Structures are given as structure tokens and as C-alpha cells.
Amino acid sequence: MNSLQQAARDEAFxxxxxxxxxxxxxLFQEDTIGHYFARLRRDDPVHWHENDFYGGFWSVTKYKDIxxxxxxxxxxxxxxxxxxxxxxxxxxxxxxxxxxSMDPPKHDEQRKSVSPIVAPANLASMESTIRQRTAKVxxxxxxxxxxxxxQRVSTELTTQMLATLFDFPFEERRLLTWWSDVxxxxxxxxxLVESQEARLAEMGKCLTYFTRLWNERVNAPGGxxxxxxxxxxxxxxxxxxxxxxxxxxxxxxxxNDTTRNSMTGGLLALSRNPDQWARLRADPxxxxxxxxxEVIRWQTPLPHMRRTALADAELNGKTIxxxxxxxxxxxxxxRDEEAIDNPEAFIIDRARPRQHLSFGFGIHxxxxxxxxxxxxxxxxxxxxxxxxxxxxxxxxxxxxxxFVRGYSALPVRIPG
Amino acid sequence: MPRVTFFxxxxxxxxxxxxxxxxxxxxxxxxxxxxxxxxxxxxxxxATCHVYLEPQWLAVTGERxxxxxxxxxxAAVTQHNSRLACQIEVTDGLDGIQxxxxxxxx
Numbered sequence: 001m002n003s004l005q006q007a008a009r010d011e012a013f014x015x016x017x018x019x020x021x022x023x024x025x026x027l028f029q030e031d032t033i034g035h036y037f038a039r040l041r042r043d044d045p046v047h048w049h050e051n052d053f054y055g056g057f058w059s060v061t062k063y064k065d066i067x068x069x070x071x072x073x074x075x076x077x078x079x080x081x082x083x084x085x086x087x088x089x090x091x092x093x094x095x096x097x098x099x100x101s102m103d104p105p106k107h108d109e110q111r112k113s114v115s116p117i118v119a120p121a122n123l124a125s126m127e128s129t130i131r132q133r134t135a136k137v138x139x140x141x142x143x144x145x146x147x148x149x150x151q152r153v154s155t156e157l158t159t160q161m162l163a164t165l166f167d168f169p170f171e172e173r174r175l176l177t178w179w180s181d182v183x184x185x186x187x188x189x190x191x192l193v194e195s196q197e198a199r200l201a202e203m204g205k206c207l208t209y210f211t212r213l214w215n216e217r218v219n220a221p222g223g224x225x226x227x228x229x230x231x232x233x234x235x236x237x238x239x240x241x242x243x244x245x246x247x248x249x250x251x252x253x254x255x256n257d258t259t260r261n262s263m264t265g266g267l268l269a270l271s272r273n274p275d276q277w278a279r280l281r282a283d284p285x286x287x288x289x290x291x292x293x294e295v296i297r298w299q300t301p302l303p304h305m306r307r308t309a310l311a312d313a314e315l316n317g318k319t320i321x322x323x324x325x326x327x328x329x330x331x332x333x334x335r336d337e338e339a340i341d342n343p344e345a346f347i348i349d350r351a352r353p354r355q356h357l358s359f360g361f362g363i364h365x366x367x368x369x370x371x372x373x374x375x376x377x378x379x380x381x382x383x384x385x386x387x388x389x390x391x392x393x394x395x396x397x398x399x400x401x402x403f404v405r406g407y408s409a410l411p412v413r414i415p416g
Numbered sequence: 417m418p419r420v421t422f423f424x425x426x427x428x429x430x431x432x433x434x435x436x437x438x439x440x441x442x443x444x445x446x447x448x449x450x451x452x453x454x455x456x457x458x459x460x461x462x463a464t465c466h467v468y469l470e471p472q473w474l475a476v477t478g479e480r481x482x483x484x485x486x487x488x489x490x491a492a493v494t495q496h497n498s499r500l501a502c503q504i505e506v507t508d509g510l511d512g513i514q515x516x517x518x519x520x521x522x
Contacts, residue, residue, distance in 0.1 A: 067456075067459055067461065071460070071461045104486070108489060108490075111490065112489070115490060120492055120493075120518070120522065121519065123522075354454075354464075355456070355457045361461035361462055362487075363486050363487065365462055365463075365490075369522065
């Protein structure tokens with residue numbers, strides 16, 4: 001353990017419990033957050049804390065308690081009117097109205113209008129396109145020189161996928177990445193844009209662009225892309241502009257940030273665990289059998305989802321009051337030794353690799369989970385066909401966020 | 417032990433001696449029947465143990481709960497005889513049950 005990690009460990013296990021604040025974005029950027037979660041799982045698994053930025057909130061850190069919250073959608077609301085799914089309470093008029101931040105029945109109706117895009121038959125039809133693109137991106141990588149894996153591989157592949165799902169003009173696809181980053185930005189923290197106003201202005205540009213696509217497609221027959229599916233389904237055809245905007249943001253972020261960061265996280269995990277890399281080379285069938293879900297567990301690209309209690313409830317000995325913010329820390333549940341053997345280790349052949357919290361559970365479980373797994377599977381199959389080794393040549397640069405656990409850079413070099 | 421027969425989507429047949437008291441999902445997973453993912457481990461929280469029952473077994477296996485109904489509504493290609501296998505307890509009364517698997521679990 002290096003000195004930064006050791007100092008964080010010491011602090012996490014010595015500081016007074018009531019001072020532990022696991023919402024600090026810096027802890028995620030430094031990747032020291034795990035020590036604080038470990039302390040909470042041991043000493044205060046359902047933990048109340050208040051700070052100036054978020055107010056008071058419960059942190060739920062154990063796998064089984066997270067599962068209990070996630071599956072009780074009647075008690076723990078996701079609805080935007082209650083505050084939605086992330087820690088920060090945006091002003092009421094700025095809250096995104098997307099189906100992940102709706103309760104039934106509206107959630108169910110809107111989700112069903114887009115879920116067919118990841119139905120088994122559709123996934124099968126996308127596989128060859130994804131494989132060709134992945135092959136092309138990998139074949140064009142430089143040899144014997146350092147480059148940024150995030151930019152050249154992870155971002156490029158997920159952006160191309162997103163352009164396909166939306167049937168978005170391919171040459172302009174990088175707009176999607178930008179809007180995805182802006183959507184999850186907290187300007188006061190990450191300074192991606194200078195203010196909330198600037199952020200909303202950028203999202204307005206996104207809405208204008210997509211409204212044009214909608215207008216082109218709403219009266220056109222067919223169309224298997226997400227915009228056409230929303231435009232043609234009775235449940236979503238008459239969405240308000242705010243709901244259209246919200247659902248666009250959900251689908252852009254959901255299909256982008258998450259897989260992007262698992263694509264980078266998988267390489268980082270393997271490079272730090274050469275024994276696992278050797279095992280993978282010896283048996284590439286492990287990619288599909290068990291490695292891909294382990295990458296997604298290890299990375300946990302979305303560390304939390306938030307709920308709001310609609311009634312008083314008991315959770316692992318604590319009384320949650322009506323109106324309380326309840327934060328499920330998936331990243332902590334995915335390191336819970338009572339649910340997962342040797343949870344800190346990256347092990348590509350776990351017996352039950354899909355029992356992890358990264359996709360959430362219950363009615364809000366990630367709609368694109370099998371597509372994400374397919375993209376990662378193809379990436380690793382194509383990597384193994386081409387490269388004997390990919391050297392990670394430096395430390396990753398991590399995202400300053402408690403909602404997106406990701407990377408802006410990972411320097412690598414491919415010899416050959 | 418109750419005999420359970422699973423049919424993969426391509427028709428491949430698996431006869432399994434299931435343990436009474438455990439779920440139909442466990443009967444498949446513990447006997448390595450492919451096509452049941454069971455991501456959540458049996459908590460009725462993921463809809464990846466979706467199965468189709470032969471119609472005569474629907475009454476014997478009981479009603480879907482509200483949560484099962486919710487989760488099933490997000491699975492692909494659901495039918496009137498769709499169930500989540502984790503929500504069906506294997507009993508001696510299920511001896512001979514025939515269970516069909518969908519094309520994919522999502």
C-alpha cells in the first residue's frame with residue numbers, strides 16, 4: 001500500500017464515525033474512498049451524515065441492505081419530484097425528468113418504449129457491427145509509443161455505439177460524448193463548464209439537435225433507433241420537452257460513461273493482476289464466462305444511486321424517516337466481504353460473477369446491461385487476437401465525481 | 417427427488433433431479449443448465465431466470481407476486497406462461513414439470 005493509501009486507511013479507521021463523509025469527490029479521484037466504506041461496513045453500515053453541499057443523507061454500504069432498498073421501490077422513491085437518483089438536489093425546475101427518476105406506473109411505460117433495442121434478437125444483430133468497429137479501432141492503434149487508452153479506445157468505441165443506437169450523424173458523434181460529460185457534471189466541483197447556467201445552455205443545444213432528429217423521424221415509418229422508438233411509442237410520443245431531454249440524457253449517459261470506464265477499468269485491473277492476465281491468455285473462454293462481469297464489479301462505474309423515503313422504514317437497525325435521502329453505495333456493496341469472497345481481489349473466474357451491484361437491482365436495473373457486457377466481451381476477444389501485451393505506463397487520471405467512477409486518461413504502450 | 421425437465425431455446429433437453437424446498441432457478445443453476453443467468457441470486461430483483469411453463473403447471477406453481485409481475489414486465493418476450501424460476505419452490509407436486517427457456521435473459 002502506498003503512502004497516500006496508508007494515510008487514508010489510518011484516517012478512515014481512526015476518525016470519529018460522525019465525521020465520515022463518503023460523498024467527497026476528492027476521495028473518488030484519489031481512489032481512497034474504499035477505506036472509508038470499509039470502516040462504515042464494519043462500524044456503521046447505515047450511516048447518517050450532513051454536509052453543506054448535500055444536506056443530510058443516509059449512506060447504505062452493505063450488499064444486503066442495498067438490495068433491500070433497491071427492491072423496495074414503493075418505500076424508496078426514485079422520482080424526480082422527490083429529488084431523483086443522485087445525491088445533489090437540483091432546483092425543482094432543473095430536474096431531469098427521465099424514466100430512471102420516475103416511479104411506477106410512468107417509469108414502466110417509458111422504459112418499455114426503449115427496452116426492445118437491447119432485446120436478444122437485436123443484440124445478436126448488432127454483434128457483427130460492434131466487432132468490425134472494435135477491430136478497426138484496435139488495428140489503428142500506434143505501436144511502440146505511448147497513447148491515452150481512454151481517448152483512443154474506450155471513448156471512441158462507446159461513442160460509436162451510442163451513435164448507432166441513436167442513428168446519430170456519425171461524423172458528429174463526439175457531441176454525444178461532450179453532452180454525456182456535461183450531463184453528469186457538477187460545475188462547482190469539476191469545472192467542466194463554468195456554471196450551472198453554462199451547463200444548462202449546453203444541454204439546451206443537445207435538446208435542439210435531438211428535436212430536429214425527432215421531427216425528421218416522428219412521421220417517418222419504421223426506424224429501430226432510440227429516437228424513432230421514443231417518437232413512435234404511444235407512451236412516449238407525447239412527452240413534454242423536459243421529459244424528452246431527461247430521457248435523452250439518461251440514454252446518452254447510460255450508454256456512454258459506464259461502458260467507457262469499464263473498458264478502461266478492465267485493462268487497469270488486468271495490468272495490476274498479471275496472474276489473471278496469464279490465466280485469461282491460457283483460456284480466452286473466460287472472457288464471456290466470468291471475466292466481463294468481474295470487470296464491471298471491480299470498476300463499479302456508477303458508485304451510487306439515491307432514493308428518497310416515502311414513509312418511515314427500518315433498515316439494518318436504523319430508522320429512516322419519511323423524506324430522508326438514502327444513498328446506495330454500490331461501490332461499497334461490491335466490496336462487501338459478507339456477500340463476495342475476497343472482494344478486493346480481481347478474479348476472472350469467480351463462481352457467481354454476475355452477483356454484483358453495478359447494474360442495480362429491482363425495477364430500475366440497468367436496461368442496457370447485456371449490451372454493455374457484449375461490448376466488453378468483443379473488446380477483449382479482439383484484444384487477445386492482436387496483442388501479446390498492453391503495457392500500462394503510468395497512473396490513471398480519475399474523474400472528480402462521486403457519481404461517475406471513471407478515468408480521463410490511462411497511458412499505455414503496445415510493443416510490436 | 418422431483419424430476420424437472422428444462423428445454424433450452426434450441427430444444428436441447430436437460431433432465432434434472434431437483435431438491436425439494438429449493439427454487440426451480442437453483443435446480444437449473446446447480447445442475448449447470450445453460451440459459452438461466454440468475455444475476456441477483458434469487459431475490460426477484462433482476463428477471464434473468466425467466467422461464468416458460470407448460471400451461472398445465474401454471475395452477476400448481478401458484479400466482480406471480482406483485483414484484484415478480486413488475487420484474488417480468490421488463491424481460492424480453494414475455495408470455496402468459498412466463499415465470500421467474502427463483503419464485504417457484506420445487507415440491508414433490510412438481511415432479512415431471514417441463515420448463516422452457518427464452519432466447520436470452522434480459
